[in-house]
Amino acid sequence: MHTPPPTIGFPAETGPYERRTLLTPHLAHTLTDAGFHIIAEPGLGTGIGQEDAALPQVDFRPAEQVWAAPLILRYKPGPPQDLDRLVPGQTIGAIFHAEGDPAMITALTRRRVTAFSYEFLREHGHHPLAVAGGQIAGTQAVLAGTHALQHPNGRGILLGQVPGTEPAHVVIIGSGNVGAAAATTAAALGARVTVLTSTPHSAAAYTRRAPAGVRVEVNTPDRLAALLPTTDLVIGAILISTHTTPPMITRTHLATMRPGSVIVDATCGYGAGYLPTSGPVQETGDPPRVVDGVLHLKHDALPRLVPNTASHAYAHAAAPYLARLGHHVLQGVDDPAMRSAMITHQGALVHPVVREHADLYARGMAA
Template sequence: MHTHPLQATVGFPRESGTDRRTILTPLLARALLGAGIDVIAEPGIGAGIFLEDKEYATAGVRFAAGEQVWAAPLVARYTCTDPADLSRLARGQHIAALFHAEGDIDLLDALRRCGATAWSYEFVAEDGRFPLGRPSGRIAGVQAVLAGAHTLQAPAGRGVLLAPVDGAPRASVLVIGSGNVGAAAAQTAAALGAQVTVLTRTQRSAADYQRQAPQGVRIQVNTRQNLLAGLAEADLVIGTILVSTYDTPPMIDHGDLEFMRPGAVIVDATCGYGPGYLPTAGPVQAPGDPPRVVAGILHVKIAVFPTLVPVTASAAYAANAAPYLVRLAQAALAGAADPAIEAARIASDGELVHPVLRAHARIYGMRP
């Protein structure tokens, strides 16, 4: 059984695999230490973003072997997607990370088996919003447009430049959704000079988005009529709605592709689980994979855009998450009542406790 000499301790192990990001930056370390929380980390925690151990030590971080870091009462990472990592935990410990476990039967099973209490950043909910999704959502939206701009080029793509050139018609970009990802995609496409249309879920979300929309962006409610009209004129379509169920009716199906221009591009920037709203996109692609061509339309479906810019992603995520991680540590280690943080609890004492994960477990025939 693990022993924890310092009960107000957060351990930061290195990320698994090739992911160069880290949630621990000197800024985050100072925020935790300022709240009276000890911080220990594996040596080389910031190597992937070119931060040396001495920069962490100056901020007050103590270094320890991986086994000791994993034995901390609260373990925090950027992501936790490898089920094997959870076997390093014991009942009574806590782990916080981006899990996105609802689409992964092996990870769901590992969360149950380890017996630890798990907190998933993406579910932190405050004032009806999910604040820890802002940095990664913005990065995904920006990169979706950049990926679309590249894919639009010949020989496979339509051959349209998103930036305006005298004598050529402006490119048309359709963004489906106006949340973190959609707003960033629309801002990026508009800054490049494209003609941008944003489809929102409701009239209320249209009014909310109007307050931050770049000048010239057209905003419409996502009716069937508006969607088909937008598809017909778009060179690039960016899908940014978060769909994480297997029974979501498709928003764009095979028949809809017939309305689109030959060589147009669809980028799925959120990549929900199951067929979701964009079944023609097929399975998730790895960065660098060629686009999937269906009915003459090029599809890009990448779920890991933030991993391609680890320096930017780590700095932005840690800065945004710092106050929430302090609160999470206080809730996990001291039992502080915090409804926003409690919303992020996904597993505890061998059971899945978050309704989204429990619903997916039932889809797989698992006991939550």
């Protein structure tokens, strides 16, 4: 008897301002070549100008049929109420960042589903599904900061060097995917760039691949404080900022900075975090927040602003891992890297980071 291929469903994205899609032609080819039957909601690629005809191997179905697939894959999970479409026993994968969203944690446990969060996937000591988004966000952080420097309240300088002018000074806190991309972009524009890393080991590792002319140092409170008075643009690019992350730049530091200088929080973590003067996450299109004469930008999900680039870059990087996730979930293939991305199992919280934050929310410490 012929056994039908296992099915993966791709609903359309539904988050606010969300135009990205995970299902590009490259991903569709990868999954069908791996033996999966792909069903998707019509028009899911409209936001990037992708017609359904670009996915001839995909079986387009009404939304209710797509949401009934045993494995649901999305770029972002959408609002928590989207999960009410799921039934116990189903599995969903997305970039959840659920540790910062108590409503999402509640929805996952209430629906008793199994969920995989791509950003947690770890293999060979790295998080491969964080690379594409981090590279895009790092580049955008510099471009956003460059624009803010030209704001009426900004320093009024061009980040790119022009003969007869001093190059702008950019300080980047962090040397991971976001920080490295920011350094490459700022250096290419002609800025004088200092990258601060968390340890001597990370400083040595990044120095070997840093662009020419980029200065690499270990981040200490004293060194950061010494750099800020001559800095035009600060890019905060640490890996994660949580409710318990200590501050790095405070209002005391702002008093030493040049009026009109700019701070871009590219991490956009949870709680006050390491850049508390940045305040809450800003909405798309919001102007910089001015605190003590210093402009602050804190736009969550910077890659969302370039949906075409982000969709293709992310789907290309994720394709082999999502095929493995399909084999793991639908065919029982053991895969430690896939297990590392599991945040709930049949509604039970299993990832330590998500469990830690759920405990904070339960105690009212991160409200």
